Amino acid sequence: MKAVIVNEDKSLSWTEADTPSPRDNELLVKVGATAINRADLMQRRGLYPPPPGASPVMGLECAGEVVEVGSHCSRFKVGDQVCALLPGGGYAEYVTVDEGSALPIPEGLDAASAAALPEVFATAWLNIFMEAALQPGEKVLVHAGASGVGTAAIQLCKAFGSPCFVTVGAASKLEACLQLGASAGSNRHEGSFLGKAREFAGDTGIDVILDPVGGAYLADNLELLGLGGRLVLIGLMGGAVTEINLAQMMMKRARVIGSTLRARPLAEKAAVMSQLEEKVWPKIRDGEIKPIIEKIFPIEQVEEAHALVASDTTIGKVILAVSPSGSS
Numbered sequence: 001m002k003a004v005i006v007n008e009d010k011s012l013s014w015t016e017a018d019t020p021s022p023r024d025n026e027l028l029v030k031v032g033a034t035a036i037n038r039a040d041l042m043q044r045r046g047l048y049p050p051p052p053g054a055s056p057v058m059g060l061e062c063a064g065e066v067v068e069v070g071s072h073c074s075r076f077k078v079g080d081q082v083c084a085l086l087p088g089g090g091y092a093e094y095v096t097v098d099e100g101s102a103l104p105i106p107e108g109l110d111a112a113s114a115a116a117l118p119e120v121f122a123t124a125w126l127n128i129f130m131e132a133a134l135q136p137g138e139k140v141l142v143h144a145g146a147s148g149v150g151t152a153a154i155q156l157c158k159a160f161g162s163p164c165f166v167t168v169g170a171a172s173k174l175e176a177c178l179q180l181g182a183s184a185g186s187n188r189h190e191g192s193f194l195g196k197a198r199e200f201a202g203d204t205g206i207d208v209i210l211d212p213v214g215g216a217y218l219a220d221n222l223e224l225l226g227l228g229g230r231l232v233l234i235g236l237m238g239g240a241v242t243e244i245n246l247a248q249m250m251m252k253r254a255r256v257i258g259s260t261l262r263a264r265p266l267a268e269k270a271a272v273m274s275q276l277e278e279k280v281w282p283k284i285r286d287g288e289i290k291p292i293i294e295k296i297f298p299i300e301q302v303e304e305a306h307a308l309v310a311s312d313t314t315i316g317k318v319i320l321a322v323s324p325s326g327s328s
């Protein structure tokens with residue numbers, strides 16, 4: 001098969017690689033499309049190694065057709081169309097997938113659209129609804145609102161009855177977030193989000209913050225949290241080290257929760273996927289929630305696709321079409 005390999009000079013090549021064999025709990029999937037995640041840019045630079053046992057090939061999600069089934073798999077059969085969370089290996093013609101990390105492609109979606117779903121909806125669902133236990137009507141702050149994760153988070157907040165405020169890096173991104181269902185937002189290049197977010201939060205403050213920025217935003221995030229507020233930290237784009245006002249945390253009975261998806265045990269990922277299938281997949285089938293796609297590239301143009309993601313200009317996902325079924 002072919003896969004994307006990182007060369008010594010960090011350039012990328014679509015080249016021959018060994019086809020993986022499924023373990024007893026795994027499916028072998030012929031990849032129609034995969035998608036780029038921010039983490040891939042770091043893995044490419046050698047800053048985010050795959051967890052032990054995972055493929056060294058980049059790619060945290062895929063959509064495609066099951067072509068082989070491990071002996072302990074019970075749900076899927078050869079020929080089924082699935083999309084899946086992966087610990088790695090998606091930038092390839094074939095990938096092995098733990099059966100619990102796979103879901104049927106929602107009716108009506110092609111492989112390219114389905115490849116936009118697993119990582120960002122699993123991340124947003126896990127952190128907002130499972131870790132932070134968001135309740136309907138509670139107020140949410142989503143940083144990097146136009147990112148893949150952000151566009152999923154906005155749609156989930158809207159669909160489950162919680163108003164949300166976003167931060168973004170451009171006016172066009174704010175407009176896109178408002179169209180997806182955000183109530184208000186602010187542009188990070190026009191000063192702190194604190195003032196506008198306070199207007200949105202009112203006297204009771206923000207209940208849940210989904211934050212991929214970290215250090216640079218911590219003080220303002222804590223300032224905005226209301227009593228019993230939860231801040232879920234999912235990334236460190238704004239630094240890992242900062243000071244924290246513990247008195248503020250204590251008096252607000254606030255919780256700061258650190259969370260990663262990729263390295264979690266398979267059973268925990270399966271629990272997230274199962275909730276997605278039950279609560280979110282019906283809303284995707286009905287068109288209430290949509291995959292948000294900036295652009296689809298053929299996988300041979302993976303370098304250009306990475307550069308586009310790194311430019312911070314994208315809204316939603318950048319997809320890599322691996323076979324003709326993933327390019328429509």
Ligand SMILES: NC(=O)c1ccc[n+]([C@@H]2O[C@H](COP(=O)([O-])OP(=O)(O)OC[C@H]3O[C@@H](n4cnc5c(N)ncnc54)[C@H](OP(=O)(O)O)[C@@H]3O)[C@@H](O)[C@H]2O)c1
Nearest residue numbers: 037038144147148149168169212234235237259260261312
């Ligand atoms: N913990 C987990 O399990 C997990 C899982 C998935 C993703 N994540 C994290 O979630 C974040 C979003 O991932 P993604 O793949 O959806 O990203 P993405 O689509 O590539 O979007 C990232 C966006 O973040 C904004 N940004 C970049 N640098 C920033 C900075 N220094 N401060 C504030 N904003 C900045 C930019 O948008 P603007 O210019 O519009 O602000 C950029 O377009 C990443 O940090 C990723 O590592 C974590």
